[in-house]
Amino acid sequence: MKILNLxxxxGGNRKLWGDKHKITAIEINPKIAKIYQDFFPNDKVIIADAHQYLLEHYKEFDFIWGSPPCPTHSRLALSNSGRDEIKNKYPNMKLYEEILFLKYYFKGEWVIENVISYYNPLIKPFECGLHYYWSSFIINNIRIKSRMHTETIEELEKFKGFNLSNYNGIDKxxxxxxxxxxxxxLRIFKMAFKDKQTKL
Structure with a gap:
């Protein structure tokens, strides 16, 4: 199966997918792309704008996962809006552009992930923990213990399964x-390909 990881x-989402698939990863930051390639040497890693790459290459893949930038949608952005040093920004609507594009143009299975927003989502998502998921299939309830992002680097490394001790000059x-x-x-990935999966 050909997978596009936008x-x-x-590679947090991709970590447990295994190596049976042909995975193409799109990451615009060269330093982060290098770390991804180190962890997943068999994947094809392309340094590019994911939004534009999706538009130009979506027909080449069977499954697409996208995790667009979340800062302009997050509740943290709103809570920080009164601080003098914070410049308010419009919510980045590329998130919804990609959801609508995949829903109406892409023939395979897809998932778009983002944080729970400070506004009511414009398109109804599935909700899990601190995140929203939009998809071409039904995402059944995934029960997890909610984790606020207060962990140390070491705790996050253990929880996410990545050791970044060999990397410098990055915001770990x-x-x-x-x-x-x-x-x-992984659980969402498996839901996409269950036998007799209910389509939306």
Whole structure:
């Protein structure tokens, strides 16, 4: 199966998918892309804009997972809006552009993940922990213990399953917090390909 992993980060969502598939990862930050490639040497890693890559290459894949940037949607963004040093920003609507594009143009299975937003979502998602998921299939309830992002680097490394001790010049806390929890991503991945999966 050919998989497109958009906004790949260091590969939290992909960590437990195994190596039986042809996975193409798109990450715009070269340093983060290098870390991803180190952890997943068999994947094809492309340094590019994921939003544009999706538009140009979606027909080449069977399954697409996207985790677009979340800062402009997060409740943290709203709570920080009164601080003088914070410049408010419009919510980045590329999130919804990709959801609508995949829903109406892509013939395979797909998932878009983002944080729970400070506003009512414009398209109804599935909710799990601190995240929203939009998909081409029904995501059944996944019960997990909610984790606030207050862990140390070491705790996050253990929880997410990545050791970043050999890497310098990066924001390790941010990178690890941005990782989709591997166990959740695996369960959702399996839901996409269950026999007789109910389509939306």
């Amino acid at each position: 906004y790949a980060g260091i 806390i941010k990178i690890l917090r941005n990782c989709v929890e591997p166990e959740i991503a």
